[in-house]
Amino acid sequence: MEAIFSGLWALADPMLLFLIVLATLGGILVGALPGLNATNGVALLLPFTITMEPISAIAVLTTIYCAATFAGAVTAILINTPGTSASATTCLDGYPLAQRGEAGRALGMAAVSSTIGGIISVLCLMAAAPLLAGAAYKFAPPEYFALTVFGLSMLASIGEESSIKSIMSGAFGVLLATVGIDLLTTVERFTFGINELTEGIGFVPVMIGVFGIAELLAQAGQLGIFRERITLRAIQLPSKADYKKTWKAILRSSGIGTFIGILPAEGATIASMIGYNEAKRWSKTPEEFGKGSIEGIAGSEAANNSATGGAMVPTLALGIPGSPTAAVILAGLMVHGLRPGPTMFTEQSTFVFAIFWSMLLVNVLFFFIGLYGARIFARATLIPLTILWPMVFLFSIVGAYALDQSMIDVWIALIFGVIGYLMRRYGFSVVSLAIGLILGGMLEKRLGQSMVMLDEQWWLIATRPLSLFFLVLTVLALAGPALLKKIKKFKS
Amino acid sequence: MTVQSKDSDTSSLNTSRWLIPGLIILFCIVAFYFTTQFDRVPEILKRGIQPSDFPQLILLLLTALACLLPFENIQYNRPAIPPSVFISLTLMIIFVLLTHLDFFIALGCFGGLLSFSWGERRLGTLFLVTLLLPTFVFFLFDLVFEVRFPRGLLTNLWYG
Known part of the structure; x- marks a missing residue:
């Protein structure tokens, strides 16, 4: 209880509040710009937080996460291009509404449902994360190993093309994590005599490469695409009739989004798809979906924003990222010398609750900033690509360099930019690579500790109830989608 | 699921179907060779696993998955890189x-x-x-x- 108030008190710092307001504006701008999203926005801005105190740094990153997720709706509604992939389903009804001259109404509903979804999820985060952390105290290395394997197995469902490719990308990330000196034995691995590689491949340059520079190359391939932009006159709060029609969808999607967010690796994009589909399934007027349904916007936006709070639950309580952006935030926590996990809730409880409160604050902030600033942010979509992407490259390269003031990080960012572009082109998920890289070190360390603990009889991992539980979940996560498909096929 | 446009180029599909897994397997073989060059530590110091064990495990997993790739029933006809x-x-x-x-x-x-x-x-x-x-x-x-x-x-x- 004391930590809750000390966390709130930590937020009373005027400088921190100023940074949160600034990050909210930055996050909304990032989310509104097509091509940039919460994940690459957080990755690009991470180096700016190096000199900050950990509370300020992580509060800024989580603020950008929440604000950018909301702002994806602006471009989704006005130019039929989701600012973030999590807003893809918002396009389906937002743009038809905007074409009918109701862009303000659509944006108003997006702001309200995002705020409600975000607040509900942060409240769940405040309740669930300490409970989960408390339960995680019972975990020994074999349980942590099995949990990390489960976290990685969830990567199977996040790729666009195939589960195998997603797992391969994750495994490649885990392999990259083995570069450098093995901490258990001090043996050098894959360093090829390069001194700078002895400490391993840094998370931040890789993230900047695969999310920032790879996106630049992807944008280079989409030059000349014309986007029709709808003029926004004024944003409009939902009417009583709109509230009456959508409140169930908002609450349902908030629950769905929070739950999906808690699952390792699953983020706002999947949450918004399920939230939208459920809103349609339960709607009295499903035929309106895809043609400008206000329920569709509510279902999609409440779900994607509620996934942000949910995703922070496993990230902070277990050190397993709940979404792609949470993976970058996890890297940020590590850069600042913080070790996410159950001990964080006892040793750094003020820090943890300050982050919770800042996330709650940003959900209120972006409601007002979104409502009154939507017209200005909508203009951000007019920034020419010929200014935006050279600027992204500039910040990517300087950001990669600034962390350790080392040119090797610049080369790593460039190399992984090209690798990331090729991976995306051939259907391999760069998100899986990033999560694999973050979890790889932990996976190997826990495996080594488990082997020592179990006297090198690795199969005994499966004889411990909690480990067995996570391993069963792993099998279900890997085989479940294929099995369900077969059952459906058999039934039909 | 088969996603294939009418003007798909079968030879390019086959190339990407076999070429990419082939390149991945080649990468794994080379990386595996490097893992065999890692120093080995005495039994008493190895703390559960040798430094080469874990990367080798991952490389074997990658190779096994790469072998499955050509048999996946997904074919995307990708436009040329602009x-x-x-x-x-x-x-x-x-x-x-x-x-x-x-x-x-x-x-x-x-x-x-x-x-x-x-x-x-x-x-x-x-x-x-x-x-x-x-x-x-x-x-x-x-x-x-x-x-x-x-x-x-x-x-x-x-x-x-």
């Missing part, structure tokens, strides 16, 4: 070469050339991405974040 991507990649190589002269000259040149190659012809915009933005970023990081950039023709003027 020339603008190759131009952007070439500019990145020019950036790398120019960093030997000066980090910020390289950044400015890249910004201006990228903008130009993407169709920008307005002098104001080119001036912005070539000169103004790199200068702003240099002073922001130098004065606010106290980052010291590599010495070069331009940065030496500031660092002395």
Whole structure:
């Protein structure tokens, strides 16, 4: 209880509040710009937080996460291009509404449902994360190993093309994590005599490469695409009739989004798809979906924003990222010398609750900033690509360099930019690579500790109830989608 | 699921179907060879696993999954990589070469050339991405974040 108030008190710092307001504006701008999203926005801005105190740094990153997720709706509604992939389903009804001259109404509903979804999820985060952390105290290395394997197995469902490719990308990330000196034995691995590689491949340059520079190359391939932009006159709060029609969808999607967010690796994009589909399934007027349904916007936006709070639950309580952006935030926590996990809730409880409160604050902030600033942010979509992407490259390269003031990080960012572009082109998920890289070190360390603990009889991992539980979940996560498909096929 | 456009080029599909897994397996073989060169530690110091064990496990997993790839029933006919991507990649190589002269000259040149190659012809915009933005970023990081950039023709003027 004391930590809750000390966390709130930590937020009373005027400088921190100023940074949160600034990050909210930055996050909304990032989310509104097509091509940039919460994940690459957080990755690009991470180096700016190096000199900050950990509370300020992580509060800024989580603020950008929440604000950018909301702002994806602006471009989704006005130019039929989701600012973030999590807003893809918002396009389906937002743009038809905007074409009918109701862009303000659509944006108003997006702001309200995002705020409600975000607040509900942060409240769940405040309740669930300490409970989960408390339960995680019972975990020994074999349980942590099995949990990390489960976290990685969830990567199977996040790729666009195939589960195998997603797992391969994750495994490649885990392999990259083995570069450098093995901490258990001090043996050098894959360093090829390069001194700078002895400490391993840094998370931040890789993230900047695969999310920032790879996106630049992807944008280079989409030059000349014309986007029709709808003029926004004024944003409009939902009417009583709109509230009456959508409140169930908002609450349902908030629950769905929070739950999906808690699952390792699953983020706002999947949450918004399920939230939208459920809103349609339960709607009295499903035929309106895809043609400008206000329920569709509510279902999609409440779900994607509620996934942000949910995703922070496993990230902070277990050190397993709940979404792609949470993976970058996890890297940020590590850069600042913080070790996410159950001990964080006892040793750094003020820090943890300050982050919770800042996330709650940003959900209120972006409601007002979104409502009154939507017209200005909508203009951000007019920034020419010929200014935006050279600027992204500039910040990517300087950001990669600034962390350790080392040119090797610049080369790593460039190399992984090209690798990331090729991976995306051939259907391999760069998100899986990033999560694999973050979890790889932990996976190997826990495996080594488990082997020592179990006297090198690795199969005994499966004889411990909690480990067995996570391993069963792993099998279900890997085989479940294929099995369900077969059952459906058999039934039909 | 089969996603294939009518004008799909079967030979290119086959190439990507076999070529990519083949390249991955080749990478795994080379990486596996390197793991065999890692130092081994005495039994008493190995703390559960040898340094080469874990990477080898991952490489075997990657190889096994790469072997499954060609048999997946997913075929995407991908359009060719547009020339603008190759131009952007070439500019990145020019950036790398120019960093030997000066980090910020390289950044400015890249910004201006990228903008130009993407169709920008307005002098104001080119001036912005070539000169103004790199200068702003240099002073922001130098004065606010106290980052010291590599010495070069331009940065030496500031660092002395």
